Amino acid sequence: MNMHVAGAVAPSFDVANRLEAFAADFECDHPTLILDIDRVEEQYRGLKAGLGRAHIHYAVKANPQREVLERLIALGSHFDAASKGEVELCLSLGAQPHQVSFGNTVKRARDIAWAHEHGITLFAVDSAEEIEKVAENAPGAEVYVRLIVEMSPGDWPLSRKFGCDHDMALELLDHAREHGLKPVGFSFHVGSQTRRAEMWEPVLKVFSRTWAAALENGHDLSLLNIGGGFPAFYGEPIEAPAAYAAGVMELVESYFPNVPRVMAEPGRGMVAEAGVIVAEVMLVSRKSDRDMHRWVYLSIGRFSGLAEAEGEAIRYQFLTEKDGEAMGPCILAGPSCDSADVLYEKRPVMLPTSLKSGDKVLIRNCGAYTTTYSSVCFNGFPPLGVHIL
C-alpha cells in the first residue's frame, strides 16, 4: 500500500489490511489499540465453520471489550468467564446464563453463589475443595474436571497451575457425584499457540483413556471441553481458522466418537488479529561504544500492554515507515524506569537502522491479552488506550 506521490515514493507503512492502514494514519498521545470488530466476526465465522457442532465459548479474558462481546453475542457465541466480573459483564451485555461457563478452577465461594443465583449452571473444577465449594454454593450444578496436560505441544506450554492427573480426575468425578453435583465431563488446555491441528493428537489420545475409564466407572459423561490453544499469527506460519478448527474437530471425533457436547474456548485465536497497537519510539541508544546492539525504547512495554512479551514468549511483529531501508538488530524495551521492562533481549529484533525518537511504530496482531493486562498507572504512564475502528 505504498502511495506514490508525484515522482517520489513517500515513506509509508507496508500495511496488510484496512485495520493497519487506519492505524498507520491514526494519531494518539499515548499507546492505543485499534480494534476491528468486523475482523472478530470474520474470525468467529471461520472458527465456527471448522468447529461445526462444537459450541464456541469465547475466552472473555483475551479481550473483554464491550464491542467485541456485543458482536459475539449477536453471532450466537457462548462465553467462558474467568471471574465473577466477567460473568457479570457477559450477562449485562445480553448473554444468556446457559451460554456462560465459569471456567476458572479457582473461584471464591461467594462468587460461585452469585453466579448460581444468576443462572450459571456450568463450572470448572480440578480439586476436592473446589467441588465442595461448588456443591455448597451452586447445589446440583454441572461440573467438568480439568485435566493437566503434561506434555504440551503449544508454543507456550502452560505451567502446572491448572488441572489434575488421570487418577485424581476419576476420584473427583466420584467426589462431585457424592456431593450432589452433575459431573458431566472433562476439560483441558493444549497450551497457548498450538500452531497446527495435528499437534492436538497426542493430548486427545491420552485423555480419551481417561474418558473411557470414567465411563467404565459408571459416569454418564456428556461434555468434552477442548479449551483454547487456537493460534494467532506472530511470524510463524499457522493454518487458517476454518481449516485448523476442522482439523482439530476431526481428531476430536476420532478419539471421542459420539460425545454429545463439545465446547471450545478460543480467546487469542478469536481476537488477536483484530487489533493493532499504535506506539512510538522514545529513544534509540547504545550503552557504550563497544555495544553490539542498539537499544530501542518504545512508548509501550511489558507493564502497559505487552505483558505477554514476558520471557520473550510471544514475539510481536513491528512495522515502521522505514522498513524498506537498512535493518539491524536491536534490544527492545519499554518506557518505564523498571529494569524488568525489557521486551526482547535474548533474541534481538530487526528494525531500521535509521529509526529514531518520535517515529511511529505499529504492532501487529495485538487484539488479545493487551488492554486489561495493562497496569493502572505504572510509573505514571496511563493504561493502553482503545479505539474501535
Next chain:
Amino acid sequence: MNMHVAGAVAPSFDVANRLEAFAADFECDHPTLILDIDRVEEQYRGLKAGLGRAHIHYAVKANPQREVLERLIALGSHFDAASKGEVELCLSLGAQPHQVSFGNTVKRARDIAWAHEHGITLFAVDSAEEIEKVAENAPGAEVYVRLIVEMSPGDWPLSRKFGCDHDMALELLDHAREHGLKPVGFSFHVGSQTRRAEMWEPVLKVFSRTWAAALENGHDLSLLNIGGGFPAFYGEPIEAPAAYAAGVMELVESYFPNVPRVMAEPGRGMVAEAGVIVAEVMLVSRKSDRDMHRWVYLSIGRFSGLAEAEGEAIRYQFLTEKDGEAMGPCILAGPSCDSADVLYEKRPVMLPTSLKSGDKVLIRNCGAYTTTYSSVCFNGFPPLGVHIL
C-alpha cells in the same frame, strides 16, 4: 498480640504493629493495601537523619498515592519523577518545580518540553539522542548522566536497560555542553534491595574514577545522585534506615569529598514497610495423589499487585491466623486463569497445613510497587484497592 478470651486462645494474627493489627480486623471484598502514612513519615525522618546534607528525592513510582506525596511534601522531601504524569502529580499536590527531577533517561520530546514549561530544570540522560531531545525541548537545563552498574551488590540487580559506561559518560558530558546544557554530574542505581551500606563501596569506588576523569576534562561537576537501592524488610535482615543511610553517606563523603550536592532517591525504602495487603485464600489443592506440595491460590497474584514476585525476586512475608499450627511447604499462585500467574514455585512457601479457602492472609511490607503495578482488569479482577489508615 494474641488475645486471650475466657480460658481459650482465639486464633489471631501475630501482628507486629498497629498497621498489621488494623489489617487483621479489616474486611474487604477484594485485595486491599492498607497504608500507614505516619509510618512513611517515620521512615522519611530516619533516612533524612542518616543522609544528612543529601536531598531526598522520593521515587514517586514506588507509590504515587496522594496521601503519601502530601505528607512527604509537608516534610520537605523532593521527588524523582519517571514520567510527565508523575511530574504533573507532584506539582499538582504542591511540590515546587525545583524539588522535582525528571529521572527517566527515556522521555518523550513533548514531555520534556511540557516539564520545561512547568519549571523543571533537572533531567537524567544516558545517551546522545536524549541529550539532543533535552537541549531542543528544555534549552539550558541541568542534566546528569546515568552510569551503568556492571556488578550490582543488590538482591535484585538491574538489567543493562539504563546507564552508559565510563567512556561514553565522559563523551556525553561534552555532548551536553556542546548542546548548551549544563552537565552537572552523574547518577547510578546500585540495584534494588542493597541490604547493607558497606555493599555500596565497590560501586562508589568505580564511579569516583569517572568523576575524577570528568573534572580533569574540565567539567565543573556539582551533583552526585546516588539513586535508590535502600532496602525494605522481606525476611532477610537489613539495617535500620538512619544507620543504613549514615553508612552510605560516610562512603559517599569518602569517595566523593566536597561534592556540593548529593541526591538520594529512596522509593521502596521509604514506603514498603508502611503497607500491608489484606487478601484471602481462594483454594488449596493437589494435582495428583503423588504431589509433594500443596498449591495455595490467593485472591491476589502477579497481575493484581504482586508484580515483583516475577522470577521470585521479592519474597513477600505472609501472615495467617493459623501460623502457630503445623506448617508445610506449598506453591503459591494468583487467582487468574493465567498460567504465568504463579508467585513462588521454585522456592515453596511455608504455610499452615490446615489453611483453606476463605482464610484471611496478610502480606507484610507491601507499600512499594504494588498499587500502580496492578493491572486494569486482568481476567475481570479489579485492581488492588487502597485504604489509608
